[in-house]
Amino acid sequence: QQIACIFDLDGVLVDTAVYHYKAWKQLANSLGFDFTQLQNEQLKGVNRMRSLEMILDWGGMQKSAEEKEELASLKNSWYVAMINKMTTDEVLPGSLTLLTELKSSGIKIALGSASKNSSIILQRTNLAHFFDAIVDGNSVTTSKPDPEVFLKAAEMLNTEPENCVVFEDAQAGVMAALAGNMKVIGIGDEEHLKETHLIAKDLSEITLGKILALRNN
Ligand code: G16
Numbered sequence: 001q002q003i004a005c006i007f008d009l010d011g012v013l014v015d016t017a018v019y020h021y022k023a024w025k026q027l028a029n030s031l032g033f034d035f036t037q038l039q040n041e042q043l044k045g046v047n048r049m050r051s052l053e054m055i056l057d058w059g060g061m062q063k064s065a066e067e068k069e070e071l072a073s074l075k076n077s078w079y080v081a082m083i084n085k086m087t088t089d090e091v092l093p094g095s096l097t098l099l100t101e102l103k104s105s106g107i108k109i110a111l112g113s114a115s116k117n118s119s120i121i122l123q124r125t126n127l128a129h130f131f132d133a134i135v136d137g138n139s140v141t142t143s144k145p146d147p148e149v150f151l152k153a154a155e156m157l158n159t160e161p162e163n164c165v166v167f168e169d170a171q172a173g174v175m176a177a178l179a180g181n182m183k184v185i186g187i188g189d190e191e192h193l194k195e196t197h198l199i200a201k202d203l204s205e206i207t208l209g210k211i212l213a214l215r216n217n
């Protein structure tokens, strides 16, 4: 069976993590507290409501379900204002080259993102045409580290989890891929990426050859 590739969006293909961080920080500050960059690492790959709950917890705050909906949508309005200005320059190094190589080799490509805003981002950055399947925060009910998002992507690509290689920058996403019985390539800092099958600083270090080599171990 042929290999299939599933890409996380934020932190792997595009640099939207800085916008999430800015918007969440602004929200925490408006509630009278702050959180660290190390804490921010834990938010990566985690869906919007779960992220808010973690942040409120750090600030020692409790909010009703209704208040949480309001806070999450306030954060999202700030975030969307930022991503609406994104350009193709914000595609991370190596993304275009690798996606082009995979596509021309006939490898199936899916998106496996927690974001409900993936379609705006893919449009603004001109990446949408690479994907055979898109699974994002609008089509799943659980948050990474649950494997649902990646299992759904495998299903949409008509392949089995063991044929899939996931590209992830977040610990929650790495855990999700492993729980789904997939191979996972960690993108970014080694200290935040335990248990991956391979680590690269960005996609410019990845070739089809390196991906295929993962199958045999
Ligand atoms: C991304 C980010 C997370 C964010 C989540 C939901 O996931 O890494 O920080 O909370 O999406 O985003 P939104 O609020 O736009 O629905 P991924 O899976 O693309 O890394």
Ligand code: MG
Residues within 6 Å of the ligand: 008, 009, 010, 011, 012, 044, 045, 168, 169, 170, 173
């Ligand atoms: Mg990510």
